[in-house]
Amino acid sequence: MASTITQIKPSTTLYVERCAATTSVPDIVIMFGWTNGQLKHLSKIASFWRKKGNYHILYYTASHFPYVYFPYKAETLCEGFIPYLHEWKVFDDNNESTASETTSVVNTRRRPKVIAHVFSNGGGGGFAGMIQMLKANNLPFCFSAIILDSLPGAPNVFRFYRLFTATQTNPIKKLLTALISTSIMLLTTPWVTLYLAIIRQKSLVPYIVHALLYEKATNCPRLLLYSKKDALVPYTFVRKTAKMSADMGYVTDEMEFENTEHVKHWVDKREVYENTVNKFLEQNGITLQS
Structure with missing residues (x-):
């Protein structure tokens, strides 16, 4: 039976795709999409998890204002995931096994x-x-486990436009989009930074790094995938974060691509990407549940 993606609530950018398998208790993957990303593109990459057959998939696609400028706004939005995490017993410590009503499916309650x-x-x-x-x-x-694709890293303001022009083919539209997006970034960044300082909130990159390195919820293995050719997020910054992670004692793996574009490593080098993730999962005891 094919799985379908449904919106969690009207007027939100959260979605759920329930595992179609009925012979095991599924694990969960949460896909956090990139700025200006669309659900259809994120769902294509999710085929990697879908074909494993044992994952519920949650999608976060809050790719526009205010979430990428005021990151704390994402906290309220993500509350939409709570009912599903409760339903799937993420917070449940009961490990007793019980039979379903039909007795054909066993819920291990793990x-x-x-x-x-x-x-x-x-x-x-x-x-x-x-x-x-x-x-x-x-x-x-x-x-x-945490898989980080093309992050974290302070983006080059003058190349920020690439997020919006990557899928455009008309050269005139590309030029106009580049000029408008760069102008908006240059005008708004100082004010956003000042506002966050006044309300004592971290800007986006420190907000991510703090969550990755200093929170109990991320005390787990992590894999960082990045490219030397990435024109938006410098690979040197990602390497620096990876070193900090390893120095703090976290299991930290890296995959450095030579010639892939920003968040296009799966598209350009799919076999290498998926083999790397599979190896990372297996080495850390995350395998298909039977």
């Missing part, structure tokens, strides 16, 4: 593994926002 698959700084803001939301609601939680 705590499911939860994996964060995070893309670029836009997805990182949602990822960090979810962690802060869980803390605010006193929900005990720790990810089983």
